[in-house]
Amino acid sequence: MSNRIDRVIITGASSGIGLDLARRFLAEGSSLVVNGRDPEKLDRARRSLDGGARVVAVPGHVGERATARAVVAAAREHFGGVDVLINNAGIFGVKPFLESTEEDLDRFFATNLKGTFLMTQAAVPLMIEGGGGSIINVGTVLVQQAMMGMPVSAAMASKGGVHALTVSLAAELARHDIRVNTLAPGIIRTPLIGEDADSMASFHPLGRIGEVRDTTDAALFLARAGFVTGTTLDVDGGYSHGR
Numbered sequence: 001m002s003n004r005i006d007r008v009i010i011t012g013a014s015s016g017i018g019l020d021l022a023r024r025f026l027a028e029g030s031s032l033v034v035n036g037r038d039p040e041k042l043d044r045a046r047r048s049l050d051g052g053a054r055v056v057a058v059p060g061h062v063g064e065r066a067t068a069r070a071v072v073a074a075a076r077e078h079f080g081g082v083d084v085l086i087n088n089a090g091i092f093g094v095k096p097f098l099e100s101t102e103e104d105l106d107r108f109f110a111t112n113l114k115g116t117f118l119m120t121q122a123a124v125p126l127m128i129e130g131g132g133g134s135i136i137n138v139g140t141v142l143v144q145q146a147m148m149g150m151p152v153s154a155a156m157a158s159k160g161g162v163h164a165l166t167v168s169l170a171a172e173l174a175r176h177d178i179r180v181n182t183l184a185p186g187i188i189r190t191p192l193i194g195e196d197a198d199s200m201a202s203f204h205p206l207g208r209i210g211e212v213r214d215t216t217d218a219a220l221f222l223a224r225a226g227f228v229t230g231t232t233l234d235v236d237g238g239y240s241h242g243r
């Protein structure tokens with residue numbers, strides 16, 4: 001079934017949106033494989049989650065196939081499968097287009113797009129074995145609606161690929177009862193945004209920036225919404241529809 005949340009993989013779970021996802025899915029009864037790049041930071045997050053054997057941490061760069069394999073192998077070994085994959089690990093950076101380097105582009109592509117692609121490719125066979133599942137790709141509203149004062153072309157080239165991958169895979173994997181959706185946040189208060197986050201409240205018609213509980217609410221909805229696939233769920237206080 002594609003609306004179970006018993007066994008969940010969350011990448012980028014050592015901070016911000018991913019850490020809150022881990023907390024809440026754990027509280028909802030899920031067993032978790034959590035990933036992050038820095039092993040010590042990930043281990044601190046695992047300990048803070050206090051989930052005992054229900055939380056397995058597998059560190060590594062998501063853009064490397066070995067990481068994807070190790071994460072999915074842990075889900076198989078410890079929990080016997082995976083119901084939900086949340087491709088949340090991501091990086092962001094503001095830089096004018098003409099100053100963006102090839103290295104910048106490679107960095108964004110490696111984590112945001114290749115990471116999502118490889119992790120999904122590793123997880124799908126296990127989901128098929130289990131009879132279905134749900135994949136949630138974390139994109140961003142900036143893919144659909146850019147901001148004049150925030151040049152982020154290199155980051156968005158990679159995140160745009162994530163949105164496109166969702167649509168393509170939703171069609172290809174539907175026959176396996178695997179749903180694929182994009183969660184597209186506006187500005188959410190996390191370490192990625194930094195101390196100045198509230199200065200961006202006015203970008204959102206609701207008059208505030210988002211909190212991690214807002215993205216987690218949306219992810220839980222997508223994970224359980226058995227007839228929703230291929231969609232983008234904006235979690236943006238109305239940013240995409242008016243300012």
Ligand SMILES: NC(=O)c1ccc[n+]([C@@H]2O[C@H](COP(=O)([O-])OP(=O)(O)OC[C@H]3O[C@@H](n4cnc5c(N)ncnc54)[C@H](OP(=O)(O)O)[C@@H]3O)[C@@H](O)[C@H]2O)c1
Nearest residue numbers: 012014015016017037038061062089090140187188190192
């Ligand atoms: N916060 C926002 O306003 C906002 C808006 C739109 C979209 N998003 C998206 O939401 C997602 C989570 O962002 P966040 O705000 O929670 O950021 P965050 O607090 O910086 O957390 C990012 C997480 O991803 C991990 N990560 C980064 N690169 C990785 C890699 N190559 N391999 C494995 N793990 C990696 C980080 O681990 P390490 O620290 O060890 O690298 C960390 O756990 C990202 O995809 C981001 O693009 C956020």
